[in-house]
Amino acid sequence: MTTTIPTGDHRRLTTPFHARTTAAEIVDGVDLSGRRIVVTGGASGIGAETVRALAAAGAEVTIATRDPALAEPLLRELAAVPGAGAVRAAALDLADLSSVAAFAREWRGPLDVLVANAGIMALPTRRITLEGWELQLATNHLGHFALATWLHGSLREAGSARLVVVSSGAHLLSPFDFDDPQFERRPYDPWTAYAQSKTADVLFAVGAGRWASDGITANALAPGWIHTRLSRHLDEETMRALGAMDDDGNLVEPPHYKSPAQGAATSVLLAASPLVAGVTGRYFEDNQEAAIARGDEEMPSGVAAYALDPEAGDRLWEYATAALHDSGAGPAR
Numbered sequence: 001m002t003t004t005i006p007t008g009d010h011r012r013l014t015t016p017f018h019a020r021t022t023a024a025e026i027v028d029g030v031d032l033s034g035r036r037i038v039v040t041g042g043a044s045g046i047g048a049e050t051v052r053a054l055a056a057a058g059a060e061v062t063i064a065t066r067d068p069a070l071a072e073p074l075l076r077e078l079a080a081v082p083g084a085g086a087v088r089a090a091a092l093d094l095a096d097l098s099s100v101a102a103f104a105r106e107w108r109g110p111l112d113v114l115v116a117n118a119g120i121m122a123l124p125t126r127r128i129t130l131e132g133w134e135l136q137l138a139t140n141h142l143g144h145f146a147l148a149t150w151l152h153g154s155l156r157e158a159g160s161a162r163l164v165v166v167s168s169g170a171h172l173l174s175p176f177d178f179d180d181p182q183f184e185r186r187p188y189d190p191w192t193a194y195a196q197s198k199t200a201d202v203l204f205a206v207g208a209g210r211w212a213s214d215g216i217t218a219n220a221l222a223p224g225w226i227h228t229r230l231s232r233h234l235d236e237e238t239m240r241a242l243g244a245m246d247d248d249g250n251l252v253e254p255p256h257y258k259s260p261a262q263g264a265a266t267s268v269l270l271a272a273s274p275l276v277a278g279v280t281g282r283y284f285e286d287n288q289e290a291a292i293a294r295g296d297e298e299m300p301s302g303v304a305a306y307a308l309d310p311e312a313g314d315r316l317w318e319y320a321t322a323a324l325h326d327s328g329a330g331p332a333r
């Protein structure tokens with residue numbers, strides 16, 4: 001049975017894992033053969049580590065990536081892993097709805113897990129898609145919303161599918177601004193745009209509670225801090241302020257940073273662990289369900305109550321549905 005949990009006023013779900021558990025350790029002993037999984041942005045960073053662990057446990061994985069050629073080394077690597085499931089790459093540009101529609105149109109049969117992992121962070125200037133959507137919101141949320149919506153039939157067909165949404169602790173920096181989500185009236189701010197899109201990621205998992213009757217569960221997560229290409233838009237001053245770069249411009253790893261394999265663990269937990277079967281509408285970090293953020297921690301952690309608000313989840317769902325409708329795009333099967 002699945003349940004939607006409103007604002008964290010339930011007993012938090014705990015697991016035997018810890019912040020440094022790797023993605024492979026999460027699925028140690030779990031047989032995923034026969035499971036069909038899509039990982040967006042699966043050719044690099046946290047996504048690639050998510051693919052490695054899920055495929056090694058036997059799952060059939062599709063790496064959804066803008067440039068499938070970039071996934072070639074990972075495909076070759078996994079083809080040589082004994083017992084790994086079949087892995088392929090398919091083109092998907094989340095900021096281009098015709099590409100999302102084509103991906104959904106070409107998908108055949110059930111889909112057991114969709115890991116909405118791809119993302120961009122802190123674009124210095126406001127950029128928009130063909131639909132006029134601000135690029136971080138388009139990539140991090142609206143593109144994934146379109147993908148999940150257009151694959152809903154395949155998720156339902158799987159019987160007990162999981163939607164896993166990779167959010168960020170940065171969601172604590174901003175609620176979703178329903179009055180001006182596209183920064184048309186307020187000044188554009190790179191971090192506010194990122195934070196809002198990551199709040200949208202959590203609200204997406206909350207709003208997806210409506211799919212529980214189809215056996216579909218949805219949860220969001222923060223992977224932690226990991227050196228990846230995500231920080232490519234940050235200048236050196238910001239990197240130094242984050243403690244992630246020394247005075248000579250070399251990357252450094254502060255103690256709270258994780259390896260990519262550790263960063264992918266919570267995605268893999270939510271995608272594949274039997275420990276979270278039937279759990280929906282919640283937010284995890286460090287392989288545990290997060291507490292509501294108090295806001296006075298030195299290192300921000302936990303989940304904002306506004307991100308778990310079921311009314312906001314419904315409102316965002318309506319907003320995204322209308323945005324998609326107005327775009328006129330769709331897979332036209």
Ligand SMILES: NC(=O)c1ccc[n+]([C@@H]2O[C@H](COP(=O)([O-])OP(=O)(O)OC[C@H]3O[C@@H](n4cnc5c(N)ncnc54)[C@H](O)[C@@H]3O)[C@@H](O)[C@H]2O)c1
Nearest residue numbers: 041044045046093094095117118119168225226228229230
């Ligand atoms: N690295 C961190 O410290 C950190 C912290 C919190 C959250 N996250 C989240 O983790 C997720 C993965 O990021 P990462 O750190 O592995 O960075 P990354 O840059 O290595 O991976 C992001 C992936 O998304 C893909 N992508 C970007 N735009 C796309 C588009 N329009 N269509 C399809 N794919 C697109 C990129 O090609 C890349 O493969 C992101 O959602 C990010 O917000 C990362």
